Amino acid sequence: MALNEIVRMHEDLERSLKKPVAKRSWIMVIDIRKCVGDHACAVSCMAENVCPPGTSYRKVFETEYKSFPELDRFFMPANCQHCDNPPCMKAANSMGKGAIQKRPDGIVVFDYAKLAKSKKAAEAAKKACPYYSIVEDKGGFYTDGTPVLEPYEIRDFYEYDKKLNRKKGDARGSIRKCTFCLHRLESGMLPACVGTCIGRAMYFGDKNDPVSLVSELLKKEKTWNFKAGLGTNPRVHYIGYEDRTKISVATPASCAACHQ
């Protein structure tokens, strides 16, 4: 068994942070064979990023397929793919300039103030995303309608190097999505979903670093991109399921159930 991949990825991360931002190239690798569908990643992400009802940056799509007794289940963890050719950016920026930007390290950045102001740009971006990764912060709280608005919902949180607080209105009314936990990366931490995964299906690191674990995985494993044919050039790479006859990786039929 590969020994402590988490520690190794931390070391990879620390090495990359010593380089200028432009020399870093963040990617995520997800081994679906090891995804057990427990949604720990999604819960961790929501707590980390103070996601209100109806929003989640990380979704684990679940589907059942075939019928009894051949019945099987499939889990597909998905989030913003941080495309190198992001359709959302093109769509939004045509209506509100600079609302969505691409950082040199690959991360696609949303400007909440601009996107909250230009509903049209937000709507266009949401529609343009082929990965259903963009969600709208409609402003509510989970503890709305209870005796108290609980403190974990109205706490400060940190995204894109900004301190935000939803009680003060930050991010509310805007569209939101996975940030690759940029605020954590810059502090030398892996994205929240990576550490918490109980099946150890999640990997993160710098593609430009040839000795990083993710670079090694890209070389060693047969990886594939979601909807690769669209030319979006995603930064999330998947491993797995090519050896299973029930799900063809090239055309994950079961995924179509969720990704209409």
Place this chain on the structure above:
Amino acid sequence: MTEKDKEVTCKLDEYLDTLPEPEQGMTRRTLLKSGALLGGSALLMSQMEGAFSLLRSAEAAGGSATGEYPLSKATSVIYSVCLQCHTACPIKVKILNGVAVKIDGNPYSENMIPNLNYATPVARAAKIDAKVCPKGQAGVQSLYDPYRIVKVLKRNGPRGANKWKVIPFNTAVDEIVNGGELFASIGENRHVAGLKEIRVMNDPKLSADMAKDAKQVAEGKMKVAEYKARYSAHLDLLIDPEHPDLGPRNNQLLSMWGRIEHGRIELGKRFMYGGFGSQNLIEHTSICEQSHHIAYKEATNQYKDGKWSGGITHMKPDSFNSEFIIFFGTGFVEANFGPPCMAEKVTDGLASGRLKVVVIDPRMSKSASRAWKWLPVKPSTDAALALAMVRWMMENKRYDEKYLLNANKAAAKAGGEPTWSNATHLVKIEKDGPGALLRASDIELGDKDSFVVIAGGNPTAVKADDDKNAVTGDLDYSGELKGIKVKTAFTILKEEAFSKSMAEWSEITGIPVKDIEEVTREFTAHGKKAAVEFYRGPVQHTNGYYNAQAIIALNILIGNTDHKGGMSIGGGHWHEYASGKNKEQFNHEKTQPNKLTAFGHKITREGSHYEKSTLYNGYPAKRPWLPFTSNVYQEALPSAADGYPYGIKALWLHMGSPGLAAPAGHTALQILADVNKIPLFFATDIVLGESSMYADYVFPDTAIWERFGNPHASPDIPLAVSKFRQPVITPLTEVVTVYGEKTHCSYECHRR
């Protein structure tokens, strides 16, 4: 307590003082609005404001926009232990301005594989989050539940009407202890017996004497009349002088625990047994996993110094190294013991190709979705499926014969085996089937502490733990020795497995013969690196014990225990009472002053033989007696309602909900609602639960993130681990005074 904590406590007091006194007839909803149930936010917000202004001034002084991410700092981290399930994973709780905002796994802990080097500085560890399951992460939501109870509530309407009033802690304790017309203000004209009135036996010496003799009476060694004469001055202490074996009236306090664990167990037992003198402390185990534990214990018990002992209650596959694992009525992703420690070892094997798994479960679980084969067995037919597998193994000689032939420790040692079985030991066959193991003394071959095997055609006495004289026996033997019909344990299992054809087993279980054969072939194709893991699925049936024994037999047939990739008992822990010579130094029960001896049949009649009781009056008994088990949760309330063997006067419900968790829970709620059957009912809970909402008094308990504890490690952890839970925030419950000391209201407070 730090300075900051004091400040919080003080502010909480101030805040609580501002609460309006609730009026009569308030409903739970209005009570919530008044703030008697405080989520803690108001208090925390007042502190957060101070922190904000500090931050703002720091920023004004020219720092970066956000500075270092606060949750990446060691000063934001408090390590503790989860209890969202009994796996009790070590957690890392991140605190921002006094609020527990996020829960991750502790990277120094065994859940990180392998754990972070202990020499790693805390500043670095703060940046490394280990895994924890979504339920553990949802601790934030349980801790800051908007419906947390933070003050003592007294019923202000009929039981279950959810009408409450807030009363001071001391008033509640006084009322419960002293009793009286406690509910006169809501029209209940009845005298409620307080705990003082129930705890009539309070003389340690007398309780010990009366206990000893009551046992004699129960066993028929002393006449009731003799007992009555001997204790004529004290008969009023007994529930029924005609039945001294029911024990003192102290037994009429019943305490039921749901989840309770070390740190509290010791305190609870000390209070109920030695302190209160009641036998009736009933844990939840029978509705959890008990038959699994008893089956394992009996399968692993050793015969030593004339008795069976030393059995262990739980084993897990060495899934780091296994090549094939059958998860029988359980999985590695859901429940069990538990996903954070189990999942990775399995997924690692699945991805690398080292491991194949099978999941046997009527439900297509998430674990099943990762399995090579899923066998949707008909519920409760697990033993039939296991016996079908046994049959196939025997028909095809796919068991470890060499292992099974070893009849004692010396033989195992000679064969390089860490364990041995009694497959070759002879069992007496009575007229209704297999009875006890044959002893050498039964056939004048040796002493009564020796068993018998057939070796080279001759009956041979064998001591199982003999590590000098290796004995191997015949595996398959059936015959008669000195007029006693005997068979080997192996033969008995074989005959049971062959009592039905594969097709018949298939019909019972709903699993096609082809699948049974394929799975068994694979199970027996990996030497000792295969294992059958089972847990609550097969055992939580009335035939659960037998299902468990049939499944354990599969592991014994391949002799995989203590082999790499086979079954393991885990690393264990150091006991909270300390270990070795110092063991008793911290034993609360042993060091208790003026300790009473609790005695009498428990209300559930667990651990008691009907025939060895003065209530014996032919068959059937009014309710079942359960001599071989303990903690029969579902039996406690119905027995109290039936007054068999006696009624109770007070119930203390803690961290559990019989209404939700016990079979036929709706009937439990009917009993709880009946003031004639349960005259006094108090509960400790963090919210008003499905069952605690029927209580007369509800005391706010500290949530697990607000208190101490020392849970044990999962048997899936191969390392020896002791865990320590510590509070991560100041408890949200009100501050009360116990023995002159201020403390937050909790379970621990009620020992006043």
